[in-house]
Amino acid sequence: MGLQDISSFNPECFQDLAYEIDSMTLVGQVYRPPSEAESILIQITEGCSHNKCTYCGMYRGKQFRVKSLDEIEQELLDHARFGPLQRRLFLCDGDALVLSSRRLLPVLVAIRRTLPWIERVGIYGDTRGVLNKTVDQLIQLKEAGLGIVYHGVESGDDETLVSIQKGGTRDECIEAATRLKEAGIMHSVIVLLGVGGVKRSNEHAVNTASLLTEMDPPYVGATRAKSKKIQKKKTALPKEQKENMTRQSVEHSKHGA
Numbered sequence: 328m329g330l331q332d333i334s335s336f337n338p339e340c341f342q343d344l345a346y347e348i349d350s351m352t353l354v355g356q357v358y359r360p361p362s363e364a365e366s367i368l369i370q371i372t373e374g375c376s377h378n379k380c381t382y383c384g385m386y387r388g389k390q391f392r393v394k395s396l397d398e399i400e401q402e403l404l405d406h407a408r409f410g411p412l413q414r415r416l417f418l419c420d421g422d423a424l425v426l427s428s429r430r431l432l433p434v435l436v437a438i439r440r441t442l443p444w445i446e447r448v449g450i451y452g453d454t455r456g457v458l459n460k461t462v463d464q465l466i467q468l469k470e471a472g473l474g475i476v477y478h479g480v481e482s483g484d485d486e487t488l489v490s491i492q493k494g495g496t497r498d499e500c501i502e503a504a505t506r507l508k509e510a511g512i513m514h515s516v517i518v519l520l521g522v523g524g525v526k527r528s529n530e531h532a533v534n535t536a537s538l539l540t541e542m543d544p545p546y547v548g549a550t551r552a553k554s555k556k557i558q559k560k561k562t563a564l565p566k567e568q569k570e571n572m573t574r575q576s577v578e579h580s581k582h583g584a
């Protein structure tokens with residue numbers, strides 16, 4: 328690179344290239360939490376291994392697949408070429424934490440080896456993904472770089488959890504929070520407002536509030552459930568209000584597992 332080149336160097340070009348790598352390697356529609364907007368996205372799984380929650384259509388058209396370590400290492404090397412542009416990295420897709428610690432540890436080791444400037448690795452995980460690991464295994468993941476788990480508990484009401492086919496119980500959510508806390512991994516919990524429907528509205532609200540108190544996570548996010556009734560009502564709203572609701576729906580749909 329000559330002097331002239333150095334004087335016209337624009338780091339934003341490299342940032343654009345880094346984003347281009349993301350778009351080249353990511354398969355299908357990819358979701359990440361809003362707080363991971365600046366993160367490198369690495370898809371260690373494609374789709375969701377559960378894919379049954381009644382309110383979630385994010386990965387319906389995607390066949391669940393676990394990427395090989397070779398594929399992941401190649402993607403990390405592609406990002407490494409651009410140097411320390413991003414300080415955070417997020418592991419997708421929908422319930423990537425479902426992978427065993429035997430599979431996750433080499434991924435975290437490869438991230439640290441290839442991108443040593445990464446300060447925090449985040450991941451989407453549900454209750455199953457936490458509980459298929461012991462506290463000791465979670466500590467190992469933490470020591471290898473796992474910093475935060477984004478966990479959609481949706482409701483603290485067991486009857487509602489069954490009706491939305493979430494596949495976990497209130498007690499299991501509390502156990503997952505306890506294990507993450509013991510391992511020192513940050514926990515961001517997402518609940519779904521209105522998911523109990525009119526019938527379970529009161530139980531959903533009261534039991535979700537008490538669940539959050541018991542779990543006591545460092546972060547809580549609330550997303551609004553979309554019902555057919557709400558959708559119908561939206562058509563009767565003034566244009567400005569309708570646009571606002573649509574924007575909220577798009578943002579909310581990015582919260583995920």
Ligand code: SF4
Pocket residue numbers: 375376377378379380383384385386421422453479583584
């Ligand atoms: S909400 Fe999460 S666990 Fe449920 S189907 Fe969607 S991605 Fe999978």
